[in-house]
Amino acid sequence: MDASSRPPAGPGDLAARSLRQVWHPCTQMKQQAQLPLVALSHGEGPWLVDTDGERYLDAISSWWVNLFGHANPRINAALVDQLGRLEHAMLAGFTHEPVVALAERLSALTGGVLGHAFFASDGASAVEIALKMSFHAWRNQGHSDKREFVCVRHGYHGETLGALAVTDVALFRDAYDPLLRHAHVVASPDARDARDGETPADVARRAAADLETLLTQREGRIAAVIVEPLVQCAAGMAMHDPEYLRRVRALCDQHGAHLIADEIAVGCGRTGTFFASEQAGIWPDLLTLSKGISGGYLPLSLVLSRDAIYNAFYDDETARGFLHSHSYTGNPLACRAALATLDIFADDDVLASNILRAQRLTQALAPLADDPRARHLRHRGMIWAFDAVLPDTPGAASAFAKRFYAEARARGVLLRPIGATVYLMPPYVLDDDTIDWLAAQTLAAFDATTTHGTEVPA
Numbered sequence: 001m002d003a004s005s006r007p008p009a010g011p012g013d014l015a016a017r018s019l020r021q022v023w024h025p026c027t028q029m030k031q032q033a034q035l036p037l038v039a040l041s042h043g044e045g046p047w048l049v050d051t052d053g054e055r056y057l058d059a060i061s062s063w064w065v066n067l068f069g070h071a072n073p074r075i076n077a078a079l080v081d082q083l084g085r086l087e088h089a090m091l092a093g094f095t096h097e098p099v100v101a102l103a104e105r106l107s108a109l110t111g112g113v114l115g116h117a118f119f120a121s122d123g124a125s126a127v128e129i130a131l132k133m134s135f136h137a138w139r140n141q142g143h144s145d146k147r148e149f150v151c152v153r154h155g156y157h158g159e160t161l162g163a164l165a166v167t168d169v170a171l172f173r174d175a176y177d178p179l180l181r182h183a184h185v186v187a188s189p190d191a192r193d194a195r196d197g198e199t200p201a202d203v204a205r206r207a208a209a210d211l212e213t214l215l216t217q218r219e220g221r222i223a224a225v226i227v228e229p230l231v232q233c234a235a236g237m238a239m240h241d242p243e244y245l246r247r248v249r250a251l252c253d254q255h256g257a258h259l260i261a262d263e264i265a266v267g268c269g270r271t272g273t274f275f276a277s278e279q280a281g282i283w284p285d286l287l288t289l290s291k292g293i294s295g296g297y298l299p300l301s302l303v304l305s306r307d308a309i310y311n312a313f314y315d316d317e318t319a320r321g322f323l324h325s326h327s328y329t330g331n332p333l334a335c336r337a338a339l340a341t342l343d344i345f346a347d348d349d350v351l352a353s354n355i356l357r358a359q360r361l362t363q364a365l366a367p368l369a370d371d372p373r374a375r376h377l378r379h380r381g382m383i384w385a386f387d388a389v390l391p392d393t394p395g396a397a398s399a400f401a402k403r404f405y406a407e408a409r410a411r412g413v414l415l416r417p418i419g420a421t422v423y424l425m426p427p428y429v430l431d432d433d434t435i436d437w438l439a440a441q442t443l444a445a446f447d448a449t450t451t452h453g454t455e456v457p458a
Contacts, residue, residue, distance in 0.1 A: 003115075007316055007386045014039035014051060035406055043070020046427050046434065048414065055310050056414045059426045059438055064233070064265050066296030068344055069429040075295050078340035082333050091119065091330040098335035106304060108287070109274055113283040114304035119330040123264035123290035124158025126301035127226070129324055130286040131162050133305065134224040138181070139311035146223040146257075147455055148182040150214060152207075154190070156234030157226060157262050166226050169234055184218070188232065189240035192376050200241040207240075208247035215255040224258035224286070225251075231278035233265045236421035237385035239378050245280035246259075253353045257285055258285040258309070264301070268292035268341075269351055269428065272358075272381030285309060295341035296427075300334035350428055357430060364439030365424075373450045385423040388450065400449065407445040413438065415445070422446065 015037040018024070024032065039051045046069050048056045058066060066235035068075065103117035118133070120126050131149060138146040151157070158164070159447055164173045165180045173180065189198035189207035198206075229245055232238040245261075252259040261284035266276040270292065273279055277287070282371055286309065290301035315324045328334075344350060361384065368374045368386050377386040388404075390396040397419035404422060408415040415422065424442065 028373045034421055035402070035409075038409070045069035045071075046429055054412070056412055057426075057434070057438055057441075058407065058414050059408075059424050060414060060416055061425050061427050062296060062414075063291075064270070064425050065291045065294075066427045067268060067292045067341060068295055068425050070296075072295065072344075074344060075337055075340040078336050078343075079297070079333060082336040086332045088328065088331050088333070090327070092325065096330075096332050098332045098339060099330040102335045102338050102342075103302075105339070106302070108236055110283060110287075110304065113306065114287055114342045115307050116305050116310045118303045118305070118324075119335075120301045120303075120326050121299040121328050121331075121334075122158075122301050123288065124160040124163040125168070125326065126264065126288040126290055126303050127157045127163040127260075127262060128160055129303045130226070130260045130262075130288055131166070131224065132324060133286060133303065133309060133322060134260065136322060137258075137309045138223050140315070143220075143256075145221055147219045147224060148218060150211065150222055150225040150257075151183045151185055152227055152232065153185050153188040153314075154235035154238065155188070155226070155228055155232055157228075158264075184222075186214055188235070188238060189244040190232065190235065190238035191240055191378070192238065201243045202241075204241040204244035205247065208251065211248060212251055215251055216428055217256065219255060222255065222257040224260050226262055227258040228262050229266055230271045230279060231266050231276070231383055233383075234418065236387065236418045237378070237383060237423045239380050239383075239385075242280035245277060245282055249280070249282040249284070252285075260288070262286060262288050264288050264290040266383075269345065270356060270382055270425065271353070272288075272351070274345070274351065293341065294337040295344075296332050297337040298331070298334040299328075300331070300338060321365075324427065354428055357428070357435060358382060360432060361424070361426075361430075361435050361439060364436055365442070367443065368446075374446070382428065383423065385424050387422055388417075388420045388422065388446070390420050404445055404449045407448045408441065411441040411445055413441045413445065 018037055019032060041049050041051045044057055048058050099119065106117060107115050118129055120129060135147055149166050151168055153168050155167060156169050157166050159172055161179055164176055166183045167173050168185050187207040187210040189204040191203055196201050225248060227248060230240060249259055261277050263276055267289050268274065277283060286305050287304040294300040313320060358381065362379050365384060368377045373389050374386045375389055388400055390400055400420055401417040404417050405415065
């Protein structure tokens with residue numbers, strides 16, 4: 001039965017109504033019926049509650065966006081207050097307190113190195129903005145030959161056409177390859193690729209050497225290098241040593257290329273510091289933020305830039321300005337949610353508290369380190385991952401991911417493996433008991449998945 005021939009769903013059957021009318025993201029809709037949708041009623045802290053009252057621990061922060069739990073009372077209060085003041089106005093020719101205060105506070109978190117914020121709504125849009133800014137800034141400075149970009153193997157930066165051009169994940173980009181302007185792809189510093197006797201820092205240096213070769217070959221043509229600092233998330237939580245970022249920063253300086261740090265997934269404390277780049281002691285030329293910056297409440301993204309890039313557009317001639325725009329740029333509600341999020345970071349000393357949470361969850365997951373069914377147990381900040389050992393057969397990783405998702409869901413946990421990689425990226429509000437329970441359910445789901453095989457349950 002195809003979609004057009006399904007009978008109408010009853011008004012109370014939310015999942016069926018959704019399947020009939022909603023095209024869900026990152027989903028092969030024909031397969032969705034194998035595991036019915038969860039029809040949500042509301043959220044409570046780290047929990048999602050469905051219309052039947054079943055609770056699910058949101059252990060991946062709803063695609064990495066939720067930092068301080070669902071229906072957080074402090075963020076709620078800030079939004080209620082903002083609703084009575086200003087819901088939206090265009091940012092061209094106007095401004096308002098939330099957008100100014102957010103730009104000021106984020107710049108201060110970089111020590112003023114990144115001094116101007118350009119706002120949008122989603123991560124891919126922020127990447128598009130950064131790519132355009134880089135090329136256009138070079139052109140305004142008389143370097144119109146700098147029109148090529150470099151990305152890291154298996155990197156992911158979004159699914160609009162410009163962002164896909166610097167994404168190296170075949171599943172997302174292959175269908176649209178004829179539409180894309182190709183970027184150069186260089187080696188990943190993924191620590192899992194260590195050869196015998198190599199340390200993660202050795203892998204980082206080897207990957208940086210590959211970039212150096214390319215920059216030398218394409219001297220004067222590279223506009224920017226884009227990287228995901230410390231963790232390539234969509235690549236299966238591929239983690240690398242900070243040495244890579246230090247070397248990339250030095251190489252970009254040496255060869256006259258911008259460094260774009262895509263911190264959409266890894267910023268806002270995910271790797272242990274507010275910005276992942278801090279752990280390498282470097283700042284990029286352009287930094288993208290989205291996902292957690294609004295606490296998971298409203299669509300918001302932005303690009304922070306160095307003064308040199310901003311000044312390249314500062315001119316009497318209109319065409320030399322950066323004329324990119326989005327209707328909801330700098331939305332006051334989204335910016336107010338972000339300000340409330342930053343307040344929680346400051347008031348609750350969240351980064352310090354997360355160190356203790358991370359220690360406990362790392363210890364609770366320790367049995368996986370000696371489990372022959374798992375390998376590469378790894379951790380950075382508030383991100384954990386391990387890879388299932390699977391047969392080298394077509395479809396094994398996909399079948400494992402679907403089976404594990406079902407087993408975890410049956411135990412009240414929301415976890416969505418990336419192929420053979422199981423990862424946890426929970427919100428920053430878990431208490432000790434919840435951490436222990438999450439680890440126990442993760443281990444139980446893994447045991448059930450590997451015991452019962454990787455066929456998707458009906």
